[in-house]
Amino acid sequence: MAQTQPVTAVIVGGGHRAIIYGDYSLKHPDELKIVGIADPMAERRQMAMARYGFPPENCFASAQELAARPKFADAVINGTMDHQHYETSLPLLRRGYDMLLEKPFAVSEAEMKALIRAVKENGCRVMVCHVLRYTPFYREIKRRILSGELGEIINIQMAEHVSYHHLSTSYVRGKWANSDRCKTSMLLAKSCHDIDIMMWLMGDVKPRTVSSVGGIFQFRPENAPKGAGTRCLVDCPLVDTCRYSAKKLYFEHPNRWECYVWSELEHLENATDEDRWNSLLRSPYGRCIYQCDNNVVDHQSVLVNFENGATGTHNMIGGSARSARPIHVIGTKGELEGVFEDEVITVRKIAAEEESGFVTETVDLSAAGAEGHGGGDDALTADFVRYVSTGEQSISCTAIENSIAGHLTVFHADQSRENGGIPVACDFSAY
Numbered sequence: 001m002a003q004t005q006p007v008t009a010v011i012v013g014g015g016h017r018a019i020i021y022g023d024y025s026l027k028h029p030d031e032l033k034i035v036g037i038a039d040p041m042a043e044r045r046q047m048a049m050a051r052y053g054f055p056p057e058n059c060f061a062s063a064q065e066l067a068a069r070p071k072f073a074d075a076v077i078n079g080t081m082d083h084q085h086y087e088t089s090l091p092l093l094r095r096g097y098d099m100l101l102e103k104p105f106a107v108s109e110a111e112m113k114a115l116i117r118a119v120k121e122n123g124c125r126v127m128v129c130h131v132l133r134y135t136p137f138y139r140e141i142k143r144r145i146l147s148g149e150l151g152e153i154i155n156i157q158m159a160e161h162v163s164y165h166h167l168s169t170s171y172v173r174g175k176w177a178n179s180d181r182c183k184t185s186m187l188l189a190k191s192c193h194d195i196d197i198m199m200w201l202m203g204d205v206k207p208r209t210v211s212s213v214g215g216i217f218q219f220r221p222e223n224a225p226k227g228a229g230t231r232c233l234v235d236c237p238l239v240d241t242c243r244y245s246a247k248k249l250y251f252e253h254p255n256r257w258e259c260y261v262w263s264e265l266e267h268l269e270n271a272t273d274e275d276r277w278n279s280l281l282r283s284p285y286g287r288c289i290y291q292c293d294n295n296v297v298d299h300q301s302v303l304v305n306f307e308n309g310a311t312g313t314h315n316m317i318g319g320s321a322r323s324a325r326p327i328h329v330i331g332t333k334g335e336l337e338g339v340f341e342d343e344v345i346t347v348r349k350i351a352a353e354e355e356s357g358f359v360t361e362t363v364d365l366s367a368a369g370a371e372g373h374g375g376g377d378d379a380l381t382a383d384f385v386r387y388v389s390t391g392e393q394s395i396s397c398t399a400i401e402n403s404i405a406g407h408l409t410v411f412h413a414d415q416s417r418e419n420g421g422i423p424v425a426c427d428f429s430a431y
């Protein structure tokens, strides 16, 4: 069905992620129009008003304040932090807003159940921002599986190598380092995308049990090099030699994870070297990497046993030289493998007549590549607009009900890890 009017949306939590989705409206004004914002930060409200051109009466200090006003848009784009998704979404769902909701959409099974109930009771269309499902790489893998050419899936091996600079920025020094504050584990914050992909590739086959082990391998106080200080730029003699020195990681590479590292300089139009140096003197990103209050794991392995006997593994390893997401899917008729960042998939099919025993096909997806999570950000927003205006779900569609298996698997993996790796049974009867 052709769309006659743009879908109207209010941004809730005008941070880095929500603005990425909101900017789709600047490229496709006939499809999406941003008509308001709810955010406690006045400067972010101002920025959104100037960017999208809506009136001041459509600015709210919180999701709750927005929900107190009668519904005036089709949808909200909820880009608040992980632990706020539940409290900010619930009143807006009750107001009848459709929603594009960041992942993880809930930080516990209890929150997940309550949100699913609210979605059903209020008849809302809610999509979760599992952007990887929309990338050419994973779409091609899904297409191959759906075509039947690999046969029945026996095993999926996945991994996420989180680079040393990403690990240190987000999971040792930064926003997702301490679960008492952020309320998420590293698996939930980082690899819920990958576990979602595993569940998506398995289609209707549900996980039966999940087990997992992991821990903090590197960044503990007892591993600090001899003589290390407490803040890189203040009292550390190793500032020019340590791999994790804030000077080397951030000051000398100011574009690296800039939206996190320099967040306190966001209000400055042109931050200088002096501003950045001074920021690192006091911000969390200037702390000695070995002496932070991080309590989330830096590596974790997950083993999933599916109800039909198939198996899946996911290894999340923080501290690698490069970020990479390798995947290998083995089916009864063939297999495929690739690394997301390489944008190439190798497909091998069983061929007894061949001397090698198989035929190989190489699929180069680099021409299809695009910006923002390999093109996933824009494709997801486009699909959300379609879903809201037509109710139709695409093959990739991350409607909230399609995201339950992935989230439940992550919750169970963490439960297993906290209990020495014992398998946890998956129960979908409540959904």
Ligand SMILES: NC(=O)c1ccc[n+]([C@@H]2O[C@H](COP(=O)([O-])OP(=O)(O)OC[C@H]3O[C@@H](n4cnc5c(N)ncnc54)[C@H](O)[C@@H]3O)[C@@H](O)[C@H]2O)c1
Binding pocket: 012, 013, 014, 015, 016, 017, 018, 038, 039, 040, 041, 044, 061, 062, 063, 064, 079, 080, 081, 082, 084, 088, 102, 103, 104, 129, 130, 131, 189, 373
């Ligand atoms: N899909 C992805 O690939 C991906 C990538 C990175 C981050 N994320 C997720 O995106 C989310 C947002 O991350 P971010 O870095 O953009 O966060 P952010 O901190 O930049 O933005 C969050 C915003 O929410 C606002 N806020 C707080 N309480 C609020 C309330 N009650 N009502 C309305 N607004 C409120 C804050 O003031 C802030 O502006 C997180 O859940 C994160 O895990 C997803």
